Amino acid sequence: MDITIHRPDELGEELRRAWHRAMDESPEYANPFLAPEFAAGVSAHRGGAHVAVLHEYRQPVGFLPYERGLFGIGRAVGLGLSDCQALVHRPGVTWDTHELLRACGLVSFEFDHLVEEQKPFGRYVTGLFASPVVDLKPGDSGYPEWLRGAYPGLAKTTLKKERRLGRDAGEVRFVFDERDPRMLRQLMRWKSAQYRRTGRMDRFSRPWIVGLVDHLFQVREEHFTGVLSVLYAGDRPVAAHFGPRSRTVLAAWFTAYDPEFHRYSPGLMMHLRMAEEAGRLGVGVMDLGRGDKEYKDWLKTRELRVGEGFATRPHPVAAAHRVWRRPVRGLRNTVLAHPRLREPADRFLRTVGSLRTSRRSSAGGAGPGAA
Incomplete structure (x- = not known):
């Protein structure tokens, strides 16, 4: 697996087509927040956005949009605004999380609306939450x-x-x-x-x-x-x-x-x-996003599950960041759940x-x- 790093606004037409093809091939990745156009928009108005492109046999097969901050602290692109996050990939593609983070220059990668299918990130998920959708x-x-x-x-x-x-x-x-x-x-x-x-x-x-x-x-x-x-x-x-x-x-x-x-x-x-x-x-689907609201309970036809957590590799900065952020998220989730x-x-x-x-x-x- 080869991994290259790009700015979202620097992706050529070939890479954008490959990204769109990966969205089309799996319904889990059809959400517009996973499109290259959203990553490019965030990049244009907030610094630090990048895309890791995974290659197999010289073909682009996976795309992880992320934001890189100081000391290698990373987060899903548009964290706090995006209601769907994932490494968008073609069927059957997998990856080593530590290798991916090293290639991105990250010691930590924070997410809060991760598509449940993302198995290589599974061990780093600290909580799964309902995300209601409407089947039209x-x-x-x-x-x-x-x-x-x-x-x-x-x-x-x-x-x-x-x-x-x-x-x-x-x-x-x-x-x-x-x-x-x-x-x-x-x-x-x-x-x-x-x-x-x-x-x-x-x-x-x-x-x-x-x-x-x-x-x-x-x-x-x-x-x-x-x-x-x-x-x-x-x-x-x-x-x-x-x-x-x-x-x-x-x-x-x-x-x-x-x-x-x-x-x-x-x-x-x-x-x-x-x-x-x-x-x-x-x-086919209207995604109402994670969160407990009465109108969502009325409108939804089913629920997806999205994860939050921190993918990390061994590093003191990653440990410190996790210790600082987890209690904040835990307190918020406790209040929202009761x-x-x-x-x-x-x-x-x-x-x-x-x-x-x-x-x-x-x-x-x-x-x-x-x-």
């Missing part, structure tokens, strides 16, 4: 009919709210692939406000993330397209979603809505419209968020994309 054609009749059968009350209530929204605010219409960049900015403003209200870190306060989303919005390729979907009532945007799509998988990523319309459940309405339209366009802990923590974060929002409003702060 789960039966002969399709997903909307499946959902109506599985959750008749939910479907009936959502349709009733949609009719009420139409009466109150104007005819409801849905655009699956909206190309107006102003709507992308509106989504970012809504999402920033949501992060602040709930006490979460505002991802859109980080310029590199804003730049990455802007970049991906412009990508229109077969294996990766940035899709902005918008739900309108009359001419007014009510909810929006931005996420990447491959040939067969749509990843649910950033969803937000106008809080004025919260009583209509616009976020749920948005996901139902997205699932229906994506299925019509030939997408409702008695999660609910008080969520209330605390919302209280902090409301205080931050109040201070920001009195100071005249603005969100991303504001003048």
Whole structure:
């Protein structure tokens, strides 16, 4: 096995075709977060991104996108944003993890959404977590009919709210692939406000993330397209979603809505419209991403398993990094796994968020994309 290291933006057409072919050959690797276009986007807006290319008999057969930091500390490309991570490879390919890390110049490689199939990384997985997905054609009749059968009350209530929204605010219409960049900015403003209200870190306060989303919005390729979907009532945007799509998988990523319309459940309405339209366009799966949310339990048809952990080779820096990072991840996972802990923590974060929002409003702060 030969391993070469490249910058994502330096991959030639031959290597990109080989990467796409590996995605096509295994459904586990069809996720758009595993496409070279996503790695190139991260590379363009945050330094340190690389790709290890595995060769057998001089043919490229595997691709590991990663970010390399100080002292050889590495992480999956887009860690914290990417909802799917893997060494994308052709069927039957395997590798020695220590050899791979040495070739990458890494002593440690951190991941949190690793595809379960990645057996050579298996010994380094510290936890497996459910990642719900929606099969857009789960039966002969399709997903909307499946959902109506599985959750008749939910479907009936959502349709009733949609009719009420139409009466109150104007005819409801849905655009699956909206190309107006102003709507992308509106989504970012809504999402920033949501992060602040709930006490979460505002991802859109980080310029590199804003730049990455802007970049991906412009990508229109077969294996990766940035899709902005918008739900309108009359001419007014009510909810929006931005996420990447491959040939067969749509990843649910950033969803937000106008809080004025919260009583209509616009976020749920948005996901139902997205699932229906994506299925019509030939997408087979909508990946909702790891995390416990009530709407995911309603929408999912099944669950994948994704792993988190640290692949390491013997080195004092790797040991120190693991000792520092594992308790942080362990505490977070413990809180998320137990409702008695999660609910008080969520209330605390919302209280902090409301205080931050109040201070920001009195100071005249603005969100991303504001003048």
